[in-house]
Amino acid sequence: QTKGFIFDLDGVIVDTAKYHFLAWRSLANQLGFDFTENDNEKLKGISRVKSLEMILEWGNITLPEEEFNKQMALKNEEYLAHISDMNASEILPDVEKTLEYLKNKQQKIALGSASKNASPILERVGLLDTFKVIVDGNAVTKGKPNPEVFLKGAKGLDLNPEACIVFEDSISGIQAANKANMISIGIGDSKVLHEADYVFKDFTEISEAFINKLIEN
Numbered sequence: 049q050t051k052g053f054i055f056d057l058d059g060v061i062v063d064t065a066k067y068h069f070l071a072w073r074s075l076a077n078q079l080g081f082d083f084t085e086n087d088n089e090k091l092k093g094i095s096r097v098k099s100l101e102m103i104l105e106w107g108n109i110t111l112p113e114e115e116f117n118k119q120m121a122l123k124n125e126e127y128l129a130h131i132s133d134m135n136a137s138e139i140l141p142d143v144e145k146t147l148e149y150l151k152n153k154q155q156k157i158a159l160g161s162a163s164k165n166a167s168p169i170l171e172r173v174g175l176l177d178t179f180k181v182i183v184d185g186n187a188v189t190k191g192k193p194n195p196e197v198f199l200k201g202a203k204g205l206d207l208n209p210e211a212c213i214v215f216e217d218s219i220s221g222i223q224a225a226n227k228a229n230m231i232s233i234g235i236g237d238s239k240v241l242h243e244a245d246y247v248f249k250d251f252t253e254i255s256e257a258f259i260n261k262l263i264e265n
């Protein structure tokens with residue numbers, strides 16, 4: 049059978065989740081407060097605008113629109129500095145192996161990311177050609193946990209949502225995949241991602257036998 053495998057970007061393919069955290073945290077610190085790793089889990093998969101809204105709420109701060117936009121631009125500048133010299137060595141363990149395996153099995157592959165920086169990141173790590181279908185933060189109007197990003201991915205792959213499998217590191221992304229009626233696979237901590245159909249620490253834990261079962265079922 050042909051299934052659609054939709055990969056999230058930040059935190060699944062590359063370890064950029066840590067750079068988002070660093071950049072948001074320095075923004076909060078500059079505004080005079082801090083937030084925890086635990087709070088940061090809630091930001092994963094969340095759009096830039098929504099993330100800043102949430103962070104400001106934690107700090108009990110309201111900003112006029114102009115200042116809000118300025119802070120958002122500053123965050124992105126810091127983030128871009130972190131990712132400016134990324135290369136293939138930052139692809140997470142066994143991600144390339146899994147992608148190769150899926151390609152050899154004639155499976156369809158798409159990207160489903162909330163990030164507006166997705167394409168330049170894929171380019172830098174040499175994976176741009178792997179993803180024929182890219183749905184990123186520029187292509188959606190409703191962010192995760194809304195299923196739009198993954199439903200657009202399925203459409204791009206010309207498959208029903210039920211024939212798609214999503215790899216996600218965020219709570220919001222797992223919820224989006226579930227709402228889209230797709231199989232959700234969490235990459236990370238099973239306590240955090242307990243709403244997922246399956247959770248693995250990383251791709252080194254995902255066996256070929258498991259992938260074969262996803263393809264056959």
Ligand code: B16
Pocket residue numbers: 056057058059065068091092093094095096099124160161162163164165166185218
């Ligand atoms: P940007 P993903 C998400 O990417 C990140 O998890 C989230 O932390 C970030 O705020 C969002 O992209 C927007 O990113 O500022 O680059 O447009 O995990 O959905 O690939």
Ligand code: MG
Pocket residue numbers: 056057058059060092093216217218221
């Ligand atoms: Mg992510």
